[in-house]
Amino acid sequence: MKTIIKKYGFLVLTVYTLGFTSCTKFLDESDPSNFTVENYFTKPEHARSSVNAIYASMRDPMSSGFGGGPWTMTEFATGQAATDLGQAVDSYFVKDLQNTADNSYGLNYWQNYYKGIGNANLSIAKIPSIPMDAAEAKKLLGEAHFLRAWYYFNLVQMFGNIPLITAPVDLKSDQLRPKQAAPDDVYKLIVEDLKTAEAAGLAWVDVTGRVSLGAVKSLLAKVYLTMAGYPLQKGAEYFDLAAKKSEEVIDSKQFKLFNTYGDLHNPAKKNMEENIFMIQYKTQIIPANWQELIIPYNKNISAYSAETGGIYATADFVKSYDPADLRAKEGQFFVTKFTNQDNRNLVVDLGGYFIYKIFDVAAHTSTANSDLNWSLLRYAEVLLIYAEAANEVTGPSTKIYDEVNLIRTRAQLPKLTGLSKDQLREAIWRERWYELCFENVTWFDMARLRKAFNVSTKGFDNYVGHKFSYGPVLTQRELLFPIPSRELRNNTNLTPTEGY
Amino acid sequence: MQNKYLITLTGRADGSSKFGTENQYAFFPSAALAWRVIEEDFMKNIPSISNLKIRASYGATGNSEIPAYRALAGMGNYNVIFDGTRNIGIGTNRMANSTLQWEKTKQIDFGLEVGxxxxxLNFELDLYRRKVNGMLLEAPLPLSSGYASIFSNVGSMENKGIEFSVNSTNIKTDDFSWSTTFNISVNKNKVLALASGDIFSGNGVIRVGEPVGSFFGRVHLGTWGTNEAAEAKKYNMLPGDVKYKDLNNDGRINDLDRTIIGKGIPDGFGTFLNTFQYKAWSLTVDLQYMYGNDVLDRSIHSAEDRQGIANSYKTVLNAWTETNQNTSIAQIRPINAYYTTNNDSHKVTDGSFIRGRNLLLAYTFPSATAASLKLNRLRVYGSVQNFFVATKYKGYDPEVSNSGAPFDQGLTLYDYPKPRVFMVGLNIGL
Structure with a gap:
């Protein structure tokens, strides 16, 4: 009897199991060991992690090595940068104005910035449904909106007519192969996003390196200034908006200029005083990686084994500084001599003007592992945004002179005074060129002003027709970088950039 | 009856959780028929025919060889620094593909065996057509989506071919015998359809109407001469630079000027094996051949294009100079001048070859000798494996692939050569 129960009991169990486990259910796999978009976004910490991911893409174009570095693209495009790194052909194509849509630098920006936008879109779509503290959610969404605006602001300036994607994309989405949006619409989103971030309850300063209210307002001021110029040419109204927004940052008294230029590349000064917003690095964890690119080719000056000569300033640009300008003096913004790696008492002539303002002294002399952050928005720029915008609205004023002269005084230059509106405009532009060089700012200024700095006249030429000091002449097509050929291949709804 | 007609029918339904919820199951039937004609009564009157069989088959099979969870929108880890410490970020990694399904292969085969x-003397002939639907590959996505690629059923391709083999005992006497085995496989591969245009996979392209594993690159025309300086300048080139063909005639040389410059998969291949036996001596000559395949030697990228930066082939001694302009090798420039390097037709050569796969000579001692040593069997032999390769290819070995990408056959970058092995041996049977 017992055996019978055993036998039939087993049979019944088997039938039961078969009957109630339909085949489809049995293959429904969730992937419990990994997160998926469907099973994530259930806890407050998921909101934090998802916003963290948006930041990561800012680092990608900074990657540098023997193939060059995407971040140098907008530097070589100014005509003020030189290179000895023969194998980084993409640098030469940009520098010599022979760029093509195949350039990997442009592709890197396009790919990674859209990845950042994709992550921002995901956070913005999913965080509102997570049960969590409302104020915290609002702050996180503020960060996400700021970062989406940051990515779009850079992409629209570099590539012009770009797809505008504001929600997560999947296979069934009509935005999978999008058409290009008008730059006006992209800027509209950027401004909306920054206003959302502005109202998100963020602190004025965030020394941990996250988005702060100071960063939001500074970027918004920069966006307004850019909208006042090319290609939108929104003019006076936007100069006024830019002036007022930058004035809010100045009047907050949360930020100040560093006393020395050395602090621009001093790891102890991350995310404070002059540094409003930065790409975050930490030695031994995620070290900054552009150092090998900014030292001369194999002069044995550095603890890094790779010394590439990837980018340095042209002598023509450095020599255009006022001889009294502290920034152009040895060991301030530029360096022409350093010591030998095997004998630090032995001075090595570097053979060019290498960029000291982003040079990590400790990394080169001992660690080969950089602890620098990359500055994206600093207070000096905010002062110059204010001065430029306010001058357009009101003409020269004491306050404008005061702000510009803070920068000039630090450079040990005489204060500006008694200039006409036009003279002051050019004086402020010159200050931007001299103060913000090699920080991925100058080319963007050139594009919005359609002007280029002439190193021999020290005046400003029209962008189209401007001749670089080493020969090539800018044409209309160089107002934009070409949409990468890989993207054109995979999305036939896109129109290639004119002239490429 | 049972010996004359053979029928096999099978059917199986497979399910895999790797695929999208809409398409996890697929049914794979197959059928095979064979007619052993030799068993028919009318064959009894033809004594020279010792075997005759006709067969046909049709079958479907499935492939699910992709990593798990590719149908789901998996998220990935991102690291970020805040306050000088590592913080975890979780963000996008894979786009979901709920329609991901089995790759299905349908094969129809017709065969004939004659003895x-x-x-x-035996012949065997097979004709086949194999159609692969829903090829499982990583397909590129527009980057504006935030993703670079997606695992999907990208399209279909077909393989058509003939396989033929002969086994023959040419001579058989008491002291001497000679037998031959020859076989050949001729295959034609073609991509039939792709859901969304060309797929660039590794160094090749997958394009409708072309074989998979087609090499993709520029057409190398040599170098610009000093008498072409004006034309070279239009392309921002100097005399001494590599001259590529402006395929689309747009006045620029860029990635749009790439085309199919070769293919890694062969038109045909096979073996030719002869065995000779004379008294106690035996000799085996084993040859292998392949034809219609190209090799894309990417070692040239480093060894010719990067003169002065990397170690070079001695071919760079023939580099362009004012007095040596008829050459494929660009002028040697200072290290800080830029150089160009692209996959191009100069790096592609015909990889057809005949290889002496094995040459073996053996002598078996008479059983009396073996017995005197208290052994059952005693045999000595010497062999040379890979004893020659006849080919136009200049690299180490035309039968090469050291790339990990799918369909990258015939692609090499600093491959390790195939060794030639000399062996002497002794077989002892106790």
């Missing part, structure tokens, strides 16, 4: 003269 003549008590099977001293």
């Amino acid at each position: 003549l003269f008590s099977n001293r």
